[in-house]
Amino acid sequence: MGRVKAMMMEQEDGLMHSFEEDKNVCASHFKDSYLQTYINSSGHSGKCSYCGKKHKKVLSMKVFMDFIESKLVQRLCPLDEANLPLASSYYDEEDEEIPGFSRAGCYVIPNSAERYESIQELMYEYDLYTSDDSLNEDIASCFNYDELTRNDVFEEELDEELSYAWDNFVKMVKYQKRYTFFQDPFFIRQEEWKDDILTEINQLCSNILITELPLGTTIFRGRPNDNPQKPKTSFKDLTAPPVEFAKENRMSATGISMFYGALDSATPVKEIRNYDSGAVIDLGEFVLKKELVVVDLFKIPENLSFWMPQYFREYKFLKKFHSEITKPITKNPGIEYVPTQIFTEYIRFMNNKQIDGIIYKSSLTGKKNIVLFYDNTTTANILDLKNVTIV
Numbered sequence: 001m002g003r004v005k006a007m008m009m010e011q012e013d014g015l016m017h018s019f020e021e022d023k024n025v026c027a028s029h030f031k032d033s034y035l036q037t038y039i040n041s042s043g044h045s046g047k048c049s050y051c052g053k054k055h056k057k058v059l060s061m062k063v064f065m066d067f068i069e070s071k072l073v074q075r076l077c078p079l080d081e082a083n084l085p086l087a088s089s090y091y092d093e094e095d096e097e098i099p100g101f102s103r104a105g106c107y108v109i110p111n112s113a114e115r116y117e118s119i120q121e122l123m124y125e126y127d128l129y130t131s132d133d134s135l136n137e138d139i140a141s142c143f144n145y146d147e148l149t150r151n152d153v154f155e156e157e158l159d160e161e162l163s164y165a166w167d168n169f170v171k172m173v174k175y176q177k178r179y180t181f182f183q184d185p186f187f188i189r190q191e192e193w194k195d196d197i198l199t200e201i202n203q204l205c206s207n208i209l210i211t212e213l214p215l216g217t218t219i220f221r222g223r224p225n226d227n228p229q230k231p232k233t234s235f236k237d238l239t240a241p242p243v244e245f246a247k248e249n250r251m252s253a254t255g256i257s258m259f260y261g262a263l264d265s266a267t268p269v270k271e272i273r274n275y276d277s278g279a280v281i282d283l284g285e286f287v288l289k290k291e292l293v294v295v296d297l298f299k300i301p302e303n304l305s306f307w308m309p310q311y312f313r314e315y316k317f318l319k320k321f322h323s324e325i326t327k328p329i330t331k332n333p334g335i336e337y338v339p340t341q342i343f344t345e346y347i348r349f350m351n352n353k354q355i356d357g358i359i360y361k362s363s364l365t366g367k368k369n370i371v372l373f374y375d376n377t378t379t380a381n382i383l384d385l386k387n388v389t390i391v
Contacts, residue, residue, distance in 0.1 A: 015076065016069040016142045023049035024058035029135055032127040034307035038067060050135045065142045068128070071307065076114075076122075078145040082153060084109055104149070113153035119143045126306060159317035165197040166321060170339045178338065198346045201321065204314055206351060211296035211359065217288045219370060219383070221261040222268035224279040228390070231282050235385045238284035240376045250329070250337055250371075251344040251358065257375035259383070261286065263359070263368040269391050270364050275331050285387040292356040292382065295347055297322045298368060328363040348373050356382075 026048035027036035043059035084107035090098060091108075101108050109115060116122040119140045123129040128139055156164070168186050181187050187196050195203070221239070223232055232238055240246075240259040252258045262268045265283060272281050300318050301308070308315070325340045347355055357372035374382055 015073045019061045019065040019142050023061040025061055025064055026056045026058045029130040029132055032305055032307055034305045050132045076148045077151050079104055079107055079147055082149050113149055115149040117147055158313040162317040169197050173338050174335045202346055205295045208311055209295050209299045211294055213292045215288055215291055219261040219286045220265045220268050222272050222281045222283040224272050224276050225282050228280040231390050233388045239379045242376045250340055253341050259372040259374050259379050261370050267362045267365045267367050274364055281391040283389045283391050284385055286383045287386050289382055289384055294357040294359055296359040298359055326361045326363050
């Protein structure tokens with residue numbers, strides 16, 4: 001077969017071609033949990049063609065490789081289809097080098113671009129490489145090209161783009177503009193189809209991080225007591241402070257009263273004793289009187305993978321974002337809380353649905369903290385004080 005005809009057939013076949021042999025594969029060959037879930041949820045009971053085990057959930061290799069192609073084709077393509085500039089238009093001399101770029105055949109490609117010079121390299125990166133040589137050969141045999149790159153090598157990844165926008169926003173409101181940032185060109189996205197970073201995060205939270213806290217949910221809140229002989233046992237003593245006593249906090253500015261608590265009893269004790277090691281603490285156990293709708297940052301999966309059904313890049317950004325806004329801060333935070341305070345107000349007031357609070361990670365225990373958008377008066381509408389323990 002001539003080379004031109006072979007190339008035409010490859011292009012007609014696309015990135016990959018179907019696996020035609022009658023073979024089945026089981027999930028145990030792959031370490032990626034999402035690939036395992038796909039095989040187990042889509043498969044049937046049978047015998048694995050590679051490890052020989054019977055009565056296991058197995059999936060046809062044709063179906064499995066069609067799934068692999070359906071995901072990879074959205075991201076990767078051969079060099080000839082990547083809209084790369086020709087090297088001849090960049091270089092005058094054969095051995096000339098341009099910082100940040102390198103040659104890829106007859107093309108020029110950014111050094112930072114995702115690029116694979118062999119299918120084995122791609123299989124390692126995407127957790128398709130297994131300990132079974134026969135399975136590896138079958139997977140590799142489905143690819144029509146040896147060298148692949150991203151479809152859009154000159155565009156930022158979504159998570160990188162959002163992280164860059166958030167980092168710029170943080171610097172702006174901490175050091176440049178605190179109350180008129182919404183007019184700054186760095187805040188307003190120039191592309192018509194893109195929103196500012198607060199709107200983007202708000203939409204992500206509303207779409208994939210909403211949780212309903214059921215009636216009866218227990219929330220713990222502690223207060224240090226300078227006079228242990230007179231424990232604070234009333235609702236008004238242990239709920240959110242009056243506005244005149246509301247201090248600056250991670251999600252609220254001075255004078256804005258909110259209810260801060262935790263979903264376990266140990267976290268508020270540890271957080272109070274982090275700045276007052278010998279404190280006697282009155283620990284209130286509150287229960288919800290009604291269902292609440294909150295943004296739950298713990299809904300961000302711990303294990304992220306390209307093979308997730310959806311939202312991989314969105315979750316990748318949100319995971320970094322959650323880590324950034326919950327990092328440990330000194331007792332006197334100064335301006336460090338300003339970005340998270342603005343973010344919280346945006347979630348609270350700029351949403352098309354009522355949001356009652358945010359669940360976020362404790363910087364000390366890693367467990368669930370919660371801030372509810374209710375003050376010392378309105379908390380009585382949603383909470384009952386069930387019990388008080390002196391710790």
